[in-house]
Amino acid sequence: MSDMAVTRELFDQVMVPNYAPSGSIPVRGQGARVWDQQGREFIDFAGGIAVNCLGHCHPALVGALKEQGEKLWHLSNVWTNEPALRLGKKLVDATFAERVYFCNSGAEANEAALKLARRYAIEHHGPEKTQIIAFHQGFHGRTFFTVTVGGQAAYSDGFGPKPADVEHVPYNDLDALKALISDRTCAVVMEPLQGEGGIISPNADFVQAVRELCDQHNALLVFxxxxxxxxxxxxxYAYMDLGVTPDILTSAKALGGGFPIGAMLTRADIAASLKPGTHGSTYGGNPLACAVAEAAFDTVNTPEVLAGVKEREGWYREDLAKINAKYQCFSEVRGKGLLLGCVMNEQYQGRAKEFLQAASEEGLMVLIAGANVVRFAPSLVITREEVQEGLARFERAVARVVNG
Incomplete structure (x- = not known):
């Protein structure tokens, strides 16, 4: 197998065509740098879509993987294991939560959250309390339940009848939520900063009011x-800066630093509704994933790294302002920390993808969030030099697009 020619063409021959990946194939990464098959270097501002929180091949993660890889990979949930228990304890100690459920992805964490919210409401308030309210342009995964709760119908249309009793209102629109929420509502599901929907921050008073409305109607708030x-x-976690505590929180992506893992966190009284047999996951909480996630979590959850995120946001905002002063293509830079979005102004409406492609040609990996936003979600420990070099490449990409 090793002498097989592995090219981009092979993708079209063997893969289901639901993705259209870039022409180059990355083969190696270090920190915020990645190299493709031809040895071409990229600066990584995409972070595997906010997953590689410590960049590529961080020694703490590599060490945890190698060490656990020699011990135990998988048991099934007929037994528990030490890495899962340690990670669970750390998550509980660091958050509002008292109980943790492990799975393999964000969609699975959200699926568990939605099932729990429904079950809890039915157990405590009766069979009519099943309505789920979510937000337009929200994104919660691609399982049929989570994609229906997500606020982009295009992603859930065309697959037949959808899970029922799911409704949507505009993000930050309190009046719309007030008009819809009732004692039939079992949960309000929201991102505390919309990612795929365009890097939209919540208004502080909106988040507070959502919490109050949930309390009034005995609905669970799911973040x-x-x-x-x-x-x-x-x-x-973002809720910590918003002064609002959810009832259920889902985590994945950066939790494993690049190794697949998801978690649903909640209070003990709510968790009680998932008794043995009600929900499960074959791989969820396996020792290999939990060992890597524990190393990632320990590394990120320090005052230095968390303060460093805000410092790095400043580096980006300062240099992006300079680039935009020159080329005037963005109306604003949205977001918080290292989840940032450059929003196209009127002249460049719908052209975010052109900026992504030009960046790639300049040796920079970026993301988009819809047709109008170029998204950055780099390593949380990216160096000043890597940011400067990446933004120099981004400036050349912007010049390329602006000058046609």
């Missing part, structure tokens, strides 16, 4: 922190 969690916004 999807898959993208915002584990240091991304400069707090360990």
């Amino acid at each position: 999807d922190e898959v993208q915002t969690g584990v240091g991304r916004t400069g707090a360990l």
